[in-house]
Amino acid sequence: MKDLFVVAIVVMIFIIIFQIAKASEYVSVLKGEEKSRKQNNKINGFLLICFLVLGLTGAWYCNELYFGKTLFPQGSASVEGEKIDLMLYITFGVTGTVFIITQVLLFWFAFKYQEKEGKKAFYFPHNTKLELLWTTVPAIFLTVLVVFGLKYWFKMTGDAPKNAVVVEITGHQFAWDMRYPGKDGKLGKKNFKLYNQPSGNTLAVDFEDPESWDDLHTTDMHLPVGRPVKLVINAMDVIHDVGLSHFRMKMDAVPGIPTTMWFTPKYTTEEMKVRTGNPNFVYEISCDQMCGKGHFSMRGVIVVESEADYNKWLASQKPEYFTLFPNKDPEKQNQATDSASIANKPIAQLMPSN
Amino acid sequence: MSTMSLQETAHHEGHADAHGEHHHHETFITKYVFSQDHKTIAKQFLVTGIIWAIIGGFFSVIFRLQLGDPNATYPWLEDLLGHWAKGGKLQPEFYYALVTMHGTILVFFVLTAGLSGTFANFLIPLQIGARDMASPMLNMLSYWFFFLASVIMMSSLFVQTGPASGGWTIYPPLSALGEASLGSKIGMDLWLVSMAMFIVSSLLGGLNYITTILNMRTKGMSMTRMPLTIWSLFFTAVLGVLSFPVLLSGAILLLFDRNLGTSFYLSDIVVAGKILPNEGGSAILFQHLFWFLGHPEVYIILLPAMGMSSEILSVNSRKPIFGYMAMVGSLFAITILAFLVWAHHMFVTGLNPFLGSVFVLLTLLIAVPSAIKVFNWLTTLWRGNIRFTPAMLFAIGFVSLFISGGLTGIFLGNSALDIHLHDTYFVIAHFHIVMGVASFFGMFAGVYHWYPKMFGRYLNNTLAYIHFWITIVGAYLIFWPMHYEGLAGMPRRYYDFSNWESFKMFGGLNEFISFVALIVFAVQILFVINFFYSIWKGRKVTTQNPWEANTLEWTAPIRPGHGNWPGEIPEVYRWPYDYAKDGKDFIPQNVPVGADESKH
Numbered sequence: 030m031k032d033l034f035v036v037a038i039v040v041m042i043f044i045i046i047f048q049i050a051k052a053s054e055y056v057s058v059l060k061g062e063e064k065s066r067k068q069n070n071k072i073n074g075f076l077l078i079c080f081l082v083l084g085l086t087g088a089w090y091c092n093e094l095y096f097g098k099t100l101f102p103q104g105s106a107s108v109e110g111e112k113i114d115l116m117l118y119i120t121f122g123v124t125g126t127v128f129i130i131t132q133v134l135l136f137w138f139a140f141k142y143q144e145k146e147g148k149k150a151f152y153f154p155h156n157t158k159l160e161l162l163w164t165t166v167p168a169i170f171l172t173v174l175v176v177f178g179l180k181y182w183f184k185m186t187g188d189a190p191k192n193a194v195v196v197e198i199t200g201h202q203f204a205w206d207m208r209y210p211g212k213d214g215k216l217g218k219k220n221f222k223l224y225n226q227p228s229g230n231t232l233a234v235d236f237e238d239p240e241s242w243d244d245l246h247t248t249d250m251h252l253p254v255g256r257p258v259k260l261v262i263n264a265m266d267v268i269h270d271v272g273l274s275h276f277r278m279k280m281d282a283v284p285g286i287p288t289t290m291w292f293t294p295k296y297t298t299e300e301m302k303v304r305t306g307n308p309n310f311v312y313e314i315s316c317d318q319m320c321g322k323g324h325f326s327m328r329g330v331i332v333v334e335s336e337a338d339y340n341k342w343l344a345s346q347k348p349e350y351f352t353l354f355p356n357k358d359p360e361k362q363n364q365a366t367d368s369a370s371i372a373n374k375p376i377a378q379l380m381p382s383n
Numbered sequence: 384m385s386t387m388s389l390q391e392t393a394h395h396e397g398h399a400d401a402h403g404e405h406h407h408h409e410t411f412i413t414k415y416v417f418s419q420d421h422k423t424i425a426k427q428f429l430v431t432g433i434i435w436a437i438i439g440g441f442f443s444v445i446f447r448l449q450l451g452d453p454n455a456t457y458p459w460l461e462d463l464l465g466h467w468a469k470g471g472k473l474q475p476e477f478y479y480a481l482v483t484m485h486g487t488i489l490v491f492f493v494l495t496a497g498l499s500g501t502f503a504n505f506l507i508p509l510q511i512g513a514r515d516m517a518s519p520m521l522n523m524l525s526y527w528f529f530f531l532a533s534v535i536m537m538s539s540l541f542v543q544t545g546p547a548s549g550g551w552t553i554y555p556p557l558s559a560l561g562e563a564s565l566g567s568k569i570g571m572d573l574w575l576v577s578m579a580m581f582i583v584s585s586l587l588g589g590l591n592y593i594t595t596i597l598n599m600r601t602k603g604m605s606m607t608r609m610p611l612t613i614w615s616l617f618f619t620a621v622l623g624v625l626s627f628p629v630l631l632s633g634a635i636l637l638l639f640d641r642n643l644g645t646s647f648y649l650s651d652i653v654v655a656g657k658i659l660p661n662e663g664g665s666a667i668l669f670q671h672l673f674w675f676l677g678h679p680e681v682y683i684i685l686l687p688a689m690g691m692s693s694e695i696l697s698v699n700s701r702k703p704i705f706g707y708m709a710m711v712g713s714l715f716a717i718t719i720l721a722f723l724v725w726a727h728h729m730f731v732t733g734l735n736p737f738l739g740s741v742f743v744l745l746t747l748l749i750a751v752p753s754a755i756k757v758f759n760w761l762t763t764l765w766r767g768n769i770r771f772t773p774a775m776l777f778a779i780g781f782v783s784l785f786i787s788g789g790l791t792g793i794f795l796g797n798s799a800l801d802i803h804l805h806d807t808y809f810v811i812a813h814f815h816i817v818m819g820v821a822s823f824f825g826m827f828a829g830v831y832h833w834y835p836k837m838f839g840r841y842l843n844n845t846l847a848y849i850h851f852w853i854t855i856v857g858a859y860l861i862f863w864p865m866h867y868e869g870l871a872g873m874p875r876r877y878y879d880f881s882n883w884e885s886f887k888m889f890g891g892l893n894e895f896i897s898f899v900a901l902i903v904f905a906v907q908i909l910f911v912i913n914f915f916y917s918i919w920k921g922r923k924v925t926t927q928n929p930w931e932a933n934t935l936e937w938t939a940p941i942r943p944g945h946g947n948w949p950g951e952i953p954e955v956y957r958w959p960y961d962y963a964k965d966g967k968d969f970i971p972q973n974v975p976v977g978a979d980e981s982k983h
Contacts, residue, residue, distance in 0.1 A: 032459050039905070046909065047916075050845035054922060057844070066770075069844065073771035076852065077779070084859065095867035098888055113803050117870075120800065124790040131757055131786045138764040139779055142700070143771065150701040150963035151766035159762070160709050160755065167754040171747045171793070178797035179740050185799060186736035202563065202654075221651040224658050233653065262733075266654040267557040268666055270731065270806065274872020274885060277803040281732045283666050284556060285650030288733030313885045317806040317874045319550045321557060321564045322475040325877035 067144070074143035081136035085129070100274060103305050106312070106333075107292040110277030112181045119177065123170055189259035189291035196250060197261040198314075199232055200269030200282040203323030205314055206232055209245040211348060216261065217241020221285075224265070229353050233265075236350060242357075246349035250314070250331045252294050253339035259291040269327065270318035275301070281318055294333045301333075417527075419519035420945045424526050425505035426837060429830070431526075431533060432497020433911060439488030442481045444904050449473045451897025453879040467545065475878045476565050479548040482876055483566065484540070486551030487574070489819065491581055492536070494684040496529050498826045499623070502687055503592045503616045505833060509936035510610050512601025512953060514946045517594040521587045528584035532577045539573035547574035550876060552677065555648040555669050559640045562655040572641065575634045582631045585623050592620040601935070603955035607711075608972070610934050610959045611704060614711050615690025618718040619683050626679040626722070633672030640664070667732055674725035681818050682721040686714060688825020689756065689785075692778040694959075695828050696760055698932045699775035700767030701968060703960035706759045713752035720749045730798040731805050739798050746796035753789050757782065768963075772930070773847035774832035780855045781824040787859075788817025791866065806876075809869020812862045820858045827851075830914070835929050839942040840921030846913040850906055857903035861896050868892065933959045933971045 057065035096102065105111045142150075197208040197216055210216045217238040224233040234241050252258050262271055264282035271290070272279050280290040302310045314329030334342070351358035418424060448457065456471035467477035504522065508515055516522045539546040548566025549558040553574065561568040596617045600609070609617075639645040640661075648669045649661035697704040704710060726734060726742040760782050769775065791813040794800050804810065827850075834842050873886045880886040880893075928937040938953050953973035961970040965981055 043905075043909065043912070046849065047846070047912065050843045050849070050913075053845040054843055058922075069848070070771050073776060073848065074769075077771075077776075080855070087859075088863065091864055091867070095864060095892070099867055099870035100872060101870065110803070113799055116797070116800055117794070117803075120794055120797070124793055128786065128790055131761065132783060134761050135764070135779065135782055135786070138761060138767075139769060139771075142764060142767045143769045144701075145768065148768050149966065150768040152703065152963045152965075153705060153762070153766065154703040154960065155706045155708070160706050160759070163758040164751060164755055168751050171750055174793065174797060175744055175747050178743060178799045181799040182740060182743070182797075183736060185802070186739070221653055222658055224653040226656050266652055267560070267563050268554055272806070272872065272874060274803070274807075279731050279802050279805055283733060284652050286665065286667065286733060307884075309884055311884050313883060315872070315874050315883070315885070319479070319554070319557065319876045322479060322548075324479070325475070325879055326882065328883065 070144050074140050077136050078140040081133065081140075085132070100277075103301075105275075105277050106294060106296050106301060107276035107278065108295055109185050109292050110275075112184070113277040116177055116181060120174060123174065185290075185292075189289070190257045193257040193259040193291055194253060195259050195261065196252070197263065198250065198271055198282070198329075199263040199265060200271070200316065200320070200327070201231075201265035202267065202321050203316070203327040205248070205250075205271075205327070205329035207245075207247045207250045208232060208234075208349075209247070209343065209346070210240075211243030211245060213240055213243055215240045217244050219263075221265070232349075234349070236353070242350040243348050244350070245343070245346040246352075247346060248329075250329065251339055251342045252331060252333050253336045254294050254297045254300075254333050256336070257291055257293045259289060262288045262290070267320050268318050269316050269320050272315040272317035273312070273331070274315065275312055279317055297333045297335060298331075299334075417523060419515070419523050421504045421508050421516050421519065421522060422837070422943065422945075422947075424522055425501050427526050428496060428500030428504060428529070429837075431530065432493050432501060433914065435488050435492040435497065435533065437908070437911060439485050439493060440904050440907060442485040442488070444901060445473065446478055446481045446485070447897040447900045449478055449878065451894045453881055476548060477545060478878045479550075479564075479876070480545045480566050480570070483548050483550055483553075484536075484546050487536070487547070490551060490680065490684070491578070492529075492533065494819070494822050494826070495585065495623075495680070496581070498684065498822060498829075499616065499619055499687050500526070500529065500588060501826075502612070502691065502829050502833075503588065503620065505837065506612055506936065507592055507595050507616060508599070509836070509939060509943075509947060510613050510934050511596060511599065511604055512935050512955065513595060513599040514948075514952070516591050517599055518591055521591050525584045525587035525591065528580050528587065532580035532584060535573055535577035535580060539570045539577070542569050542573065544568040544570055546570040552670075552673060553637070554673075555637060555640065555666055556652055556654070559637060559648055560652070560654050560659075561641075562657060572638070575638050575641075578634055579631060582627045582634075585627050589620040589624040589627075592616060593624065596620075601952045601955055604972075607708075608955055608958045610690075611693040611707070611710055611714075612687075612690040612934075614714055615686045615693075618714050619686045622679045622683050622686070622718055622721060626676040626683075629672055630676035633669055633676075636672075637669065667729070667734075670729050670732060671725070674728045675722075677728065678725040679721040681814075682717055684818055684822045685785075685825075686717070687829075688781060688822040689714070691825050691829040691832070692781045693760070693763075694934070695774045695778040695832050696763050696782075697960055697962065698832075698930050699770045699772055699778070700764055701770070701962045702763055702767040703962055703964075704759070705762035705765075706755070707958065707960060709755055710759055713755045716752040717749060720745060720752070724749065724796075727796055727798070727801070730801045743796060743798045747793065749796075750789070750793060753785075757786055757789075772831065773842070773844065773851055774828045776848070776851045777824045777828035777831060780851065781821050781828060783855075784816050784821040784824060784858065787863075788813055788815075788821060792817065803872070804869055806874055807869035808865040808873045808875060811875055812865035812869060815865075816858070816862050820862070824855075827854075827910075832930065833936075834914075834917070835924040835941075836936055836939075836943075838918050838921070839924050840917050841924060841929075842917045842921060843913050846909060850910045850913070853906040854903060857899050857906070860899045861903065864892055864896065928971075931969050933961060933969055935972055938971065938973055 101114060105114050195210050199206045208216060217240040218235040219233050220235050221233045223230060223235055262280055262282045264284045269282040271282060276292050278290055278292050280288050302308055312331035316324055316327035458471045460468040461471045467474055544565045547570045548564055557563050558567050558571055596613060636647040640647050640649055646661035646664035648666050649664040652659040693704050693710060724742055724746045727746045730739055795804055795813055831842060831847060868889050924941050927941055935953055939947050955972045956975045957972055959972050
């Protein structure tokens, strides 16, 4: 009933506007079309200049309202991201100036040179000097922006520093999984054909590779503050994207083609709570590449903490190898072997050969 | 009137009066349905485009309702969509289907077919002085292939698993695997087949436009005397003919991957607990093939809007377009560069950083011809005697939006900045303003300007002014604040942000944007009503040249028949922008150059 009422009102408004518009057409015929055309011209010229003034005021007001909600007042949470912020401000400066000049000229010219009785337009078909001017000036500014941009681009996409913490992150519909290389500092090999859900080998790790034996499999990502971190990015099913807006970082996760990115976290999660004034602050990993119906809920969490807390956390994690093959766990080998749980692992190829 | 006799008439001007009405043996079917008259085909493209625009726009209203208030339920939505909106709440699968179809419809069916299809067909023969296209038959087929594509795409809305839902860019593996998404089942096959038909339509049209422009210009119409509309439509057709086949090949390979077990795009995949046998393919390959069309596509959409706005700005400023050769040159530069920048959509795919840097350079290079165009438009207005017809307002609006959206491209084209902004609302704001709304403004400008030529009647002016003002204010209100959401990292294509600590503070803004979107959509309906009402009831055009313009279409009768000019085709003696020259308000192209006339 309420819906019908709304529809009826909308239809009524349409009919009223339509009738007014039709009536105005008759009025303009009565008044003389030329006269009403000139009147319309004046009104629209005036509206154009109003639009300019209100529009620029609106842009300023919008900035007042929302700039505080963007990530820039709180600063980048990674060292590398600060360069991106600086570039953003430079680009803002350049484009903002061009924006204001061109929009003001556009609407001001439209208003100022509106049709007037007896006025003649100025025949001005071309002027080589002017055209050269606005070819070269933008070219110079763009060169500056390109040089800055590429300098940072090559730095950020270059190799990660040697002391970087390596973490592997794997996306699948619709969650993230992390893998830490363990004490040997090396991640074990993977082969997608070894994927086995019942056994728990959801990352398709090749457990015949001894380097995999000390690897940790976690759902949250913990990182030490102030140390570079290199992410090795995988996807199981479709393309995902590791979006880390606080660190100004982003990289696709492509099935079959591992990608990498690196950055240096600057503030711990606790420090960010203070910086943002938000006690619930948390570093979130958003999936930034459309990946299916649960795309919007593919959320991951990063905890940035002090080196000591990070090491404590690492020590509390158990290698996945031992969770999947409890009989290989040195802690459990003293206890009676739980043969039943091994029998539950149906895939023989998952068993280490030794 | 058959193709043969048309060409004969064109070649033997002496027999031109054999073209009179009494020689037409046209039935309703040949005149309005399977017509070979370029003007009728143009109207068919326009009307089909308008229908698609209403559907595509309505889809955006539905998903904006979801974004505006993720917790609200709308019982009427369930009546409309059934199980896709269980309990009156849009389901995520269908939200993504709507987003995908909104993009597909607006980019291809409205702003490519509806815009180029309409104005290339309508304006090319009339403005270069030809009786029809080089091949009216291919032209007719071009429309009917588009119609077929439309029927197939429309039918995909009614299959049980729903239409394609992987985004309009249909990246595999998501689009290749039925297990990954409901929309990747039969809906995706229909999408690909429909697009194949669409590409055939676009190629038939494009080849025809190029041939007609190169071969069928009237006497005296040298290339440098062509209106900028024709130049822009020419470059648009070149872009389409060279890039659409690449998308076709990409789409066919995707069909193979989906149905024949090939591995062009698939490798190392475990989906829904199933290990797929595919190895050795590359998901990124598809993105290269897609964007090799996808980026030129942006210019396929934008160039006609640029050309029409240039023409309309000049006519209504009563001044020549400033820097004609620079305008043509910058169109040419944009056309070449359009082919060399596609990978700027792929900066975060793990692309080789050196390759990325080349694409940064080439992408930002496009800003130079774009800047030339903007400053030339501004100079065209300078010291003019401007008439604010509805078409002129939309052309001015086009320039404003092109500036706003173009400048944010400088952020996104710079790869280091793109890392942060990629796939956020900043991108949505950027491309909706510069390619979506700006091109729509170009299209509206074109419709308001050439409507009297199309239908012999005017659109209602008051409704036109309401339409313009609410649309331009609304468009800025919708898309301007989205830049801020993007700067906060808010990702695109999210169904609900309320569980995200980082993004949930924009709930109020999203509600505001949805509210404005609803109003702007309603005003477009007002335009559609105005459009159809005026075809039959609009004020009649009484003079041959209502805008006092120089181009040839205004030398044809008010309602031109098939063949356009009843007698001889007018001969051209000058460029189309002799406004305010030698104290004369305007001098049409078919007026011979006087002995005492100054040179420009």
